[in-house]
Amino acid sequence: MAGIVGYGAHLPRHRIKVEEIAKVWGADAPSYKKGLMLREKSVPPPDMDTITLSVEAAKNALRRSGGVDPKDIGAIYIGSESHPYAVKPSGTTVAEALGATPDIHCADFEFACKAGSEAMFVALSHVDAKAMPYALAIAADTSQGAPSDALEFSAAAGAAAFIMGSKNLIADCLFTHSYMTDMPDFWRREHQFYPQHGGRFTGEEAYFAHTKGATSAILKKAGMKPSDFNYAIFHQPNGKFPQRVALEQGFTQEQIDPGWLAPTLGNTYSGASPVGLSATLDIAKPGDMILMCSYGSGAGSDAFVWKVTDRIDEVRDLAVRTKKLLDENVIYIDYGTYAKYRHKIKKNA
Amino acid sequence: MTMFSSRNWREYPHRYRLEATKFTKSGKTYFPKRMVDPVTGDTEQEMVTLPETGKVITYTIIQIAPPQWGDQAPYALAVVELTDGTRLMAQMTDCDTTKVKIGMEVRIEFRKIQAEADHGVISYGYKFVPKWY
Numbered sequence: 001m002a003g004i005v006g007y008g009a010h011l012p013r014h015r016i017k018v019e020e021i022a023k024v025w026g027a028d029a030p031s032y033k034k035g036l037m038l039r040e041k042s043v044p045p046p047d048m049d050t051i052t053l054s055v056e057a058a059k060n061a062l063r064r065s066g067g068v069d070p071k072d073i074g075a076i077y078i079g080s081e082s083h084p085y086a087v088k089p090s091g092t093t094v095a096e097a098l099g100a101t102p103d104i105h106c107a108d109f110e111f112a113c114k115a116g117s118e119a120m121f122v123a124l125s126h127v128d129a130k131a132m133p134y135a136l137a138i139a140a141d142t143s144q145g146a147p148s149d150a151l152e153f154s155a156a157a158g159a160a161a162f163i164m165g166s167k168n169l170i171a172d173c174l175f176t177h178s179y180m181t182d183m184p185d186f187w188r189r190e191h192q193f194y195p196q197h198g199g200r201f202t203g204e205e206a207y208f209a210h211t212k213g214a215t216s217a218i219l220k221k222a223g224m225k226p227s228d229f230n231y232a233i234f235h236q237p238n239g240k241f242p243q244r245v246a247l248e249q250g251f252t253q254e255q256i257d258p259g260w261l262a263p264t265l266g267n268t269y270s271g272a273s274p275v276g277l278s279a280t281l282d283i284a285k286p287g288d289m290i291l292m293c294s295y296g297s298g299a300g301s302d303a304f305v306w307k308v309t310d311r312i313d314e315v316r317d318l319a320v321r322t323k324k325l326l327d328e329n330v331i332y333i334d335y336g337t338y339a340k341y342r343h344k345i346k347k348n349a
Numbered sequence: 350m351t352m353f354s355s356r357n358w359r360e361y362p363h364r365y366r367l368e369a370t371k372f373t374k375s376g377k378t379y380f381p382k383r384m385v386d387p388v389t390g391d392t393e394q395e396m397v398t399l400p401e402t403g404k405v406i407t408y409t410i411i412q413i414a415p416p417q418w419g420d421q422a423p424y425a426l427a428v429v430e431l432t433d434g435t436r437l438m439a440q441m442t443d444c445d446t447t448k449v450k451i452g453m454e455v456r457i458e459f460r461k462i463q464a465e466a467d468h469g470v471i472s473y474g475y476k477f478v479p480k481w482y
């Protein structure tokens with residue numbers, strides 16, 4: 001089966017702490033930190049958006065690809081709920097910046113937080129069908145949470161990119177399974193600036209039902225059990241949900257740790273489990289088995305079983321590691337700066 | 350006045366991909382591209398892509414910015430010599446203006462350059478960020 005030939009991530013350097021948001025809204029920071037299991041989140045500066053994050057993540061994927069010529073990439077798919085334009089594709093700008101135009105297929109995917117794994121799924125399928133040698137899937141978001149809403153504490157920014165191919169693999173995709181139902185747990189209507197959600201309704205029936213549905217189905221398909229995996233990555237709307245879904249299904253804290261980034265990254269929406277996969281590949285060894293399971297409201301989960309190849313040791317340090325981008329040289333900002341960066345302040349035109 | 354999107358479109362090769370011209374006789378690289386080497390008159394050339402790292406040669410701090418960058422002031426504009434010797438000017442970003450120094454190492458990143466208000470075309474291109482990895 002097809003798999004990953006090159007991977008990479010990109011994150012903003014800016015962070016805002018839960019305390020900084022809580023003090024503006026009179027919220028109790030310790031209870032939010034405990035409830036969401038999240039201490040801070042990434043914030044994109046004013047000159048960064050889904051397109052710029054995608055370009056930088058894709059360049060890191062190319063650096064680890066063993067010299068894939070961008071002209072040989074047959075498709076670029078970007079999954080995001082924060083495409084900069086309502087009408088005008090993100091994919092063509094990214095393709096132009098990478099030098100992959102004009103003989104290419106571009107599409108922008110949307111499916112709340114699952115848009116990125118959706119792009120990965122389709123990219124893998126094209127390669128598997130031998131329609132093209134390489135397909136690039138990018139998961140990127142600069143997500144917005146309404147001021148004072150619980151989402152404001154978690155909505156973050158980040159991107160991961162995966163070049164799918166059939167030869168020279170870093171990780172072989174052994175199985176996929178997708179699980180979806182019509183679920184009104186989180187949405188944003190046309191012309192609305194911020195998304196809305198169903199509060200507690202986003203939990204059991206939404207996130208947990210779909211991630212567990214996809215995970216149990218792919219385990220059955222693969223004939224595997226949680227202990228057969230070295231690592232697992234679940235979608236991360238906060239720190240708590242992925243930890244709970246992992247432990248409840250028999251995975252351990254050690255298995256999720258490398259890709260469990262939400263406590264200091266926040267929820268990168270479409271980027272969440274893909275960025276977690278990028279961080280996990282950074283430390284994986286040849287032969288390691290990785291389970292990845294996304295979740296997007298509306299709702300659905302895409303699950304993947306990856307087997308890491310010997311090539312990981314050659315490529316992991318050809319681009320910056322994800323944890324380095326997460327942990328080092330961060331710039332903390334106050335709520336005022338955050339409000340300005342995220343266009344939450346009304347100005348005269 | 351923001352940049353016309355048609356002009357931006359014509360400049361994608363250098364703004365998006367750092368494409369430059371290297372002339373055969375002089376071996377000199379020009380960025381943006383030139384049709385003719387201004388010193389030798391040579392037209393024989395090849396396209397090269399500039400390296401993405403370099404050092405600050407000189408800089409200035411913009412305190413009062415044009416409207417499209419007003420929200421980002423203060424910021425630095427720097428002339429950077431890339432590792433191949435090519436010099437170019439761009440905005441510094443992710444960088445406290447008090448920390449900019451001549452000789453500091455920078456990396457090129459793809460960023461939003463400007464936008465025609467909230468409703469118009471967004472222009473993208475290169476900026477410098479401090480090189481920390």
